[in-house]
Amino acid sequence: MEQVIQFIKRFPTLPSHYCRKDSKLLYLEPGLSLSKMYTMYTEDTAINHKHVSKKIFDKIFHSLDLSFNNPRKDQCDTCVAYKQGSVDSVSFQEHIEMKDRARHSKALDKELAAENDMLKVATMDMQQLLLGPKSFASAVYYKRKLSVYNFTLYDFKSKDVFCYLWHEGQGGLDSDEFASIIVDFLLSVPDNVESVIFWSDGCTYQNRNANLSSAIKYMFVNNLKPTLKEVHQKYLTRGHTQMEADSVHAAIETNS
Numbered sequence: 001m002e003q004v005i006q007f008i009k010r011f012p013t014l015p016s017h018y019c020r021k022d023s024k025l026l027y028l029e030p031g032l033s034l035s036k037m038y039t040m041y042t043e044d045t046a047i048n049h050k051h052v053s054k055k056i057f058d059k060i061f062h063s064l065d066l067s068f069n070n071p072r073k074d075q076c077d078t079c080v081a082y083k084q085g086s087v088d089s090v091s092f093q094e095h096i097e098m099k100d101r102a103r104h105s106k107a108l109d110k111e112l113a114a115e116n117d118m119l120k121v122a123t124m125d126m127q128q129l130l131l132g133p134k135s136f137a138s139a140v141y142y143k144r145k146l147s148v149y150n151f152t153l154y155d156f157k158s159k160d161v162f163c164y165l166w167h168e169g170q171g172g173l174d175s176d177e178f179a180s181i182i183v184d185f186l187l188s189v190p191d192n193v194e195s196v197i198f199w200s201d202g203c204t205y206q207n208r209n210a211n212l213s214s215a216i217k218y219m220f221v222n223n224l225k226p227t228l229k230e231v232h233q234k235y236l237t238r239g240h241t242q243m244e245a246d247s248v249h250a251a252i253e254t255n256s
Contacts (some may be wrong), residue, residue, distance in 0.1 A: 014256040076239025125245040179215035201241035
């Protein structure tokens with residue numbers, strides 16, 4: 001059993017980048033599966049012909065708080081809990097109404113942006129972790145790959161997409177990185193734009209923190225963008241944060 005545990009621990013693991021601090025699960029890179037790992041395990045132990053059965057291997061794997069599937073950010077804990085009978089109907093209805101209000105408000109902002117050249121409305125979202133280099137060679141799975149991050153902003157009116165890409169050697173996933181990105185975007189808007197509205201998922205370290213507020217305030221106090229008068233941040237309801245940037249991320253993942 002210890003031999004199996006040590007074999008499994010040879011594979012690099014990654015935490016979820018989504019806002020699930022209560023989760024103890026670590027995730028193995030995409031492309032791996034239990035069947036593939038077991039095949040590699042039997043090849044690794046072929047010399048002494050001592051290996052456990054697939055059933056035992058699977059059982060040991062599941063005892064280690066590991067998973068292959070990083071949780072999707074659009075999984076709603078409240079909706080799932082309601083289906084399981086853990087949330088009462090009143091609380092669930094309030095949750096749905098909050099979700100609908102946010103969606104309606106976002107749609108109205110999109111219409112306003114289409115009619116008003118002085119207003120820019122954008123969504124911003126973090127793509128799931130990218131790993132490089134991409135390879136299906138068995139030996140590569142044991143190697144620690146480079147973590148690559150992509151934070152995307154999508155302009156409603158122009159449909160322009162802005163992808164801010166960096167790797168772990170250049171920076172991490174702290175609020176400072178995201179504050180720098182968002183301020184850079186604000187500084188780049190055309191001079192005719194006086195108001196910007198951001199829609200996001202409310203993930204604390206990305207878009208809902210004191211560092212970001214301070215960075216935007218610094219921009220205004222020091223008159224770094226004189227033509228910009230106001231910035232508004234609005235948030236979708238947790239569990240229902242699907243945004244236009246998601247289609248950009250899907251295209252990247254499909255073609256990479």
